[in-house]
Amino acid sequence: MRRGHNYVGWREAKRWRCVRCGRCCKAYAVPLKFVEALQLTRKYGPVAIQAGGKYYLMKKPDDSCIFLTYNGPVAYCKIYLERPGCCKLYPFHVARKPLQGIDPSSSEVKIGGKVIHVYVDASCPGVGVGFQIKNLIPKVVELWSRYSRMI
Numbered sequence: 001m002r003r004g005h006n007y008v009g010w011r012e013a014k015r016w017r018c019v020r021c022g023r024c025c026k027a028y029a030v031p032l033k034f035v036e037a038l039q040l041t042r043k044y045g046p047v048a049i050q051a052g053g054k055y056y057l058m059k060k061p062d063d064s065c066i067f068l069t070y071n072g073p074v075a076y077c078k079i080y081l082e083r084p085g086c087c088k089l090y091p092f093h094v095a096r097k098p099l100q101g102i103d104p105s106s107s108e109v110k111i112g113g114k115v116i117h118v119y120v121d122a123s124c125p126g127v128g129v130g131f132q133i134k135n136l137i138p139k140v141v142e143l144w145s146r147y148s149r150m151i
Contacts, residue, residue, distance in 0.1 A: 007093055007119035009106025010133045016091065016120060017130025022075025024090050024124065025068040030057040033147075036084050044079075057084065085147030091121035092136075094144035111141055 005028075032040070037048035037055035047066055048055050058066050067078040077083050095117045098104035107117040118137060120127055 005121045006123040010118045011106045013120040019126040025065040091124035093119040
Protein backbone atom coordinates (compact mmCIF):
# COMPACT_ATOMS: atom_id res chain seq x y z
CA MET A 1 0.00 0.00 0.00
CA ARG A 2 1.10 3.59 -0.64
CA ARG A 3 3.38 5.03 2.04
CA GLY A 4 3.49 8.76 1.24
CA HIS A 5 1.29 11.54 2.55
CA ASN A 6 -0.61 13.92 0.29
CA TYR A 7 -0.53 17.08 2.38
CA VAL A 8 -2.63 20.14 1.60
CA GLY A 9 -3.06 23.28 3.66
CA TRP A 10 -5.91 23.07 6.15
CA ARG A 11 -7.81 25.87 4.38
CA GLU A 12 -8.02 23.72 1.25
CA ALA A 13 -9.43 20.73 3.10
CA LYS A 14 -12.03 22.75 5.06
CA ARG A 15 -13.65 19.75 6.80
CA TRP A 16 -12.66 16.46 8.41
CA ARG A 17 -13.94 13.65 10.58
CA CYS A 18 -12.72 10.13 11.12
CA VAL A 19 -14.82 7.73 9.04
CA ARG A 20 -13.32 4.69 10.86
CA CYS A 21 -12.00 3.07 7.69
CA GLY A 22 -8.61 2.03 9.13
CA ARG A 23 -6.64 3.07 6.05
CA CYS A 24 -4.18 5.14 8.08
CA CYS A 25 -3.50 2.08 10.24
CA LYS A 26 -2.53 0.12 7.14
CA ALA A 27 -0.86 2.70 4.92
CA TYR A 28 1.68 4.16 7.33
CA ALA A 29 4.30 3.02 9.77
CA VAL A 30 3.46 4.39 13.23
CA PRO A 31 6.46 6.27 14.64
CA LEU A 32 6.82 6.33 18.41
CA LYS A 33 8.63 8.62 20.79
CA PHE A 34 10.98 6.66 23.03
CA VAL A 35 8.69 7.11 26.04
CA GLU A 36 5.71 5.78 24.05
CA ALA A 37 7.69 2.74 22.92
CA LEU A 38 8.72 2.10 26.52
CA GLN A 39 5.20 2.49 27.95
CA LEU A 40 3.53 0.33 25.31
CA THR A 41 6.19 -2.38 25.59
CA ARG A 42 5.87 -2.48 29.36
CA LYS A 43 2.10 -2.86 29.14
CA TYR A 44 1.65 -5.05 26.03
CA GLY A 45 4.96 -6.83 25.55
CA PRO A 46 7.17 -6.57 22.44
CA VAL A 47 5.05 -4.24 20.29
CA ALA A 48 7.72 -1.76 19.17
CA ILE A 49 10.67 -2.16 16.85
CA GLN A 50 13.71 0.01 16.40
CA ALA A 51 14.93 0.88 12.92
CA GLY A 52 17.43 3.53 11.96
CA GLY A 53 17.53 4.88 15.50
CA LYS A 54 13.75 5.40 15.59
CA TYR A 55 10.92 3.41 17.14
CA TYR A 56 7.79 2.14 15.39
CA LEU A 57 4.77 0.04 16.26
CA MET A 58 5.03 -3.45 14.85
CA LYS A 59 2.82 -4.50 11.95
CA LYS A 60 0.69 -7.60 11.47
CA PRO A 61 1.40 -9.89 8.47
CA ASP A 62 -1.23 -7.96 6.44
CA ASP A 63 0.89 -4.81 7.03
CA SER A 64 -1.66 -3.20 9.37
CA CYS A 65 -0.98 -1.89 12.85
CA ILE A 66 -0.92 -4.59 15.52
CA PHE A 67 -3.64 -2.75 17.43
CA LEU A 68 -6.08 -2.39 14.50
CA THR A 69 -9.23 -4.49 14.65
CA TYR A 70 -12.61 -4.41 12.90
CA ASN A 71 -16.22 -4.85 13.89
CA GLY A 72 -17.71 -5.46 10.47
CA PRO A 73 -16.50 -2.64 8.23
CA VAL A 74 -15.77 -0.30 11.18
CA ALA A 75 -12.13 0.04 12.26
CA TYR A 76 -11.20 0.22 15.95
CA CYS A 77 -7.96 0.80 17.79
CA LYS A 78 -7.50 -1.70 20.62
CA ILE A 79 -5.56 0.91 22.59
CA TYR A 80 -7.56 3.98 21.55
CA LEU A 81 -7.18 5.81 24.87
CA GLU A 82 -3.43 5.08 24.90
CA ARG A 83 -2.72 5.44 21.18
CA PRO A 84 0.49 7.18 20.13
CA GLY A 85 0.59 10.92 19.63
CA CYS A 86 1.00 10.64 15.86
CA CYS A 87 -2.24 8.61 15.73
CA LYS A 88 -4.05 11.28 17.73
CA LEU A 89 -2.84 13.93 15.29
CA TYR A 90 -3.55 12.11 12.01
CA PRO A 91 -4.49 13.31 9.37
CA PHE A 92 -2.99 16.57 10.57
CA HIS A 93 0.66 17.57 10.27
CA VAL A 94 1.96 20.67 12.04
CA ALA A 95 5.24 22.36 11.11
CA ARG A 96 7.12 25.46 12.15
CA LYS A 97 8.04 26.17 8.52
CA PRO A 98 5.90 25.78 5.40
CA LEU A 99 6.26 22.61 3.34
CA GLN A 100 7.79 23.06 -0.09
CA GLY A 101 5.37 23.18 -3.00
CA ILE A 102 2.34 24.15 -0.91
CA ASP A 103 1.08 27.73 -0.76
CA PRO A 104 1.94 28.90 2.79
CA SER A 105 -1.24 30.98 3.01
CA SER A 106 -3.30 27.76 2.82
CA SER A 107 -1.63 26.35 5.95
CA GLU A 108 -0.76 29.34 8.09
CA VAL A 109 -2.04 29.65 11.65
CA LYS A 110 -1.13 32.46 14.05
CA ILE A 111 -0.99 31.38 17.68
CA GLY A 112 0.44 33.45 20.50
CA GLY A 113 2.28 35.78 18.13
CA LYS A 114 3.92 32.88 16.28
CA VAL A 115 3.15 31.47 12.86
CA ILE A 116 2.93 27.72 12.36
CA HIS A 117 1.64 25.66 9.46
CA VAL A 118 -1.10 23.05 9.65
CA TYR A 119 -1.60 20.50 6.89
CA VAL A 120 -4.09 17.71 6.28
CA ASP A 121 -3.38 14.43 4.50
CA ALA A 122 -5.82 14.63 1.59
CA SER A 123 -5.59 10.85 1.06
CA CYS A 124 -7.66 10.35 4.24
CA PRO A 125 -11.25 9.50 3.21
CA GLY A 126 -12.59 11.70 6.02
CA VAL A 127 -11.16 14.87 4.50
CA GLY A 128 -13.90 17.05 3.06
CA VAL A 129 -16.66 15.78 5.35
CA GLY A 130 -17.59 16.38 8.95
CA PHE A 131 -16.33 19.14 11.21
CA GLN A 132 -14.97 22.48 10.07
CA ILE A 133 -11.20 22.25 10.39
CA LYS A 134 -10.93 25.86 11.53
CA ASN A 135 -12.74 24.76 14.72
CA LEU A 136 -10.33 21.84 15.21
CA ILE A 137 -7.13 23.87 14.82
CA PRO A 138 -6.75 24.85 18.51
CA LYS A 139 -6.97 21.21 19.63
CA VAL A 140 -4.63 20.01 16.86
CA VAL A 141 -2.03 22.65 17.78
CA GLU A 142 -2.34 21.84 21.49
CA LEU A 143 -1.86 18.10 20.80
CA TRP A 144 1.11 18.82 18.54
CA SER A 145 2.64 21.08 21.17
CA ARG A 146 2.37 18.38 23.86
CA TYR A 147 3.56 15.62 21.52
CA SER A 148 6.54 17.57 20.19
CA ARG A 149 7.79 18.14 23.77
CA MET A 150 7.92 14.39 24.51
CA ILE A 151 11.37 12.91 24.80
